Amino acid sequence: MRKVWKPDRNSTQPLYQQIADDLEQRISYGEFPPGSLLPSERKLAEQLGVNRSTVVLAYSELRALGIIESRSGSGTRVSSSKWGATPKHTPNWHRYAEGGNFLPNLPFLRRIREALAYDPSLIDFASGELAGDLAPNEEMNTILSQKPDTPYLGYDNPQGYGPLRQALVTYLKQYRGIHTTESSILITSGSQQSLYLITQCLLSPGDAVAIEDPSYCYSLPMFQSAGLRLFRLPVDERGVQPEDIRSLYKKHRIKMIFINPNFQNPTGTVLAEERRAQLLDVASELGLPIVEDDPFSLTAYQCSPPAPLKSVDSVGSVLYIGSLSKIAASGLRVGWMVAPNSVVERLADARQQMDFGLSVVPQSLAGQFLSSSYFAPHLDKLRASLLYKRDLLMESLRKELNGLVQFHVPEGGLHLWCKIMPEVNDSKLLEASIQKGVIFAPGSVYGSASGYVRFTYARARAEDIPSGISRFAQALHATIQ
Missing domain, CATH: 3.90.1150.10 (Aspartate Aminotransferase, domain 1)
Structure with a gap:
């Protein structure tokens, strides 16, 4: 009698994929012949001690490979065409999906x-x-219902929609104390695209970078996919210790620092004022760029929003990342980066190769919202x-x-x-x-x-x-x- 197989909960492979692989093997060995009925999703979930949704995903994987087929009222069966006398070969998409350089989510x-x-x-x-x-739905609808600022609906400037970059120049000065120009702003689809472009275009496999510990960056496999070596900067109630950067530089020759100094994700801490000055001094001394992700500052509850590092960056060490996702609407998919023009042009060129630029419609709406009386x-x-x-x-x-x-x-x-x-x-x-x-x-x-x-x-x-x-x-x- 076959010993009941159970998925390994300690494995890095998802449970649904383990179940799909086991069923595929059992079908190929003839344990389930062509046309035979498989257990129902609920029954198999009970047998394996998993949620029904996990079995649903496993069956979906096997259906995509053509190994099984489901019909309303007759259950899920092993495909006759796949395993019959005249087999039809479907690519093993699972093997393709497991390949490639870009890692899946944790x-x-x-x-x-x-x-x-x-x-x-x-x-x-x-x-x-x-x-x-919490999103400004009524305000957005009002803006849309007014005389529309209809943009040209073709491919736009790879740096982003001009009127939005103009609005951001004013917004960044008024709300974040950052003085910049349109040519130093790149519009992205959010903070993660900004980080992706930086890891792909400004760094190389094997490069060492410093991230906070704990850190949102740690949850992004894009860093590992880029072949970067991650070294941690412990976060206490006053943020990171700038001297730790010097130590990491001596030991590992780190090439970039990634930091979220204001209401840090996940700890919620704010980098102390004296540490900000020390951080900028150390980075300047070592010639290290700082990537400052600043999505939360304007949510400050009962105090003035903490100033970004970029606002006091006198030597141009900081690449500044912001977005509307945490203060307005994530569905707009509008973010931005403030960087030297040479960096903006390099990243804009790379992004253009990916998607020929972002949709101008949400960019237009975002620009009008930032400039409107509704924002404050x-x-x-x-x-x-x-x-x-x-x-x-x-x-x-x-x-x-x-x-x-x-x-x-x-x-x-x-x-x-x-x-x-x-x-x-x-x-x-x-x-x-x-x-x-x-x-x-x-x-x-x-x-x-x-x-x-x-x-x-x-x-x-x-x-x-x-x-x-x-x-x-x-x-x-x-x-x-």
Whole structure:
């Protein structure tokens, strides 16, 4: 009798892919002949001890290869044409997908995406974006309903739509204290595209770079795909220690520094004023460029937004990245980079090879919104809403998990970074939480040791936050028993 096979939860290969590979092997060995009925998704999920959504993905993979076929009312069967007397060969797309140089997302991130796709009712503390009711929907609709600023709908300047870059010159001066020109601005589809262009065009495989620890950058496989060597700068409650950069340079000859100094993702910390000056001095002394990602500054709740490094960069060390994703709408897919013109031209040329430039329609809307009288009131409303949600989340954690979690109170941003006091396994806690109807981002996604959690409070509805933390508490108690 065949021993019941179980997927390996410690493997880096996704569970659904392990199941698909096992079934493909069993079919090829004749255990399931052509035309034979396979177990239902629910039954196979019970046998293997996984969620039904995982089996759904495994079956989808096999259908894409032509190995199985599903018909309404008759279940899922092994394909007769694939394995019959006259076989028809479908490319093994799985092998192609496993190849190539660009790595897939981390397993935890794929699991989070899979769970949210299968069950949209999950209370979502994982997605790092604004809820729909925090976006300026009415303001955008009003702008669209007014006399339209209809742009030319052909390929545009590879640096980005001119009127948007003009609007950004004013916006950056007024809101971020950055003095720049249109020729020094590159429009991108968001911060991640900016980072991708930098890693692909300004660095080479084998180059060493410094990133914060923990860091959002650690969750981006694009760094590994580019062949970069990552070295960590520990983050405490006052940000990174600039002298650590000097040490990394001596040991590893780092070539670039990636930093998120204001309401850092995931910790929510702000780089201390004296450390900012030291950081710029060290970078200037060593001739190192700093990539400053600044998506959260304008969410500062009850204080003036912290100034970016770029605003006091007197020697041109800083490449500055911003976007509308965290302060307006991620769906616009509008971001920007401020850099020397030679760098902008190099990256614009590369981006043009990828997509011939971004759509001018959202760029036009973004430019009009930034220049409108709606922008400042929207920021005030956004800050008040985020502050309310942050306080609601902290109150719920103190009520449900007093003594079991520690956290630094963020003064801006979208995230609360928590340390779970008892020893806990990230994977078990995530799965237990999903079963309870809530989802979060494990700290190990950002390079931390097991036992840290990032709760994003911008996505969940305010009325769901207490219930979500109550469910998380149940999952935590069940995991540590």
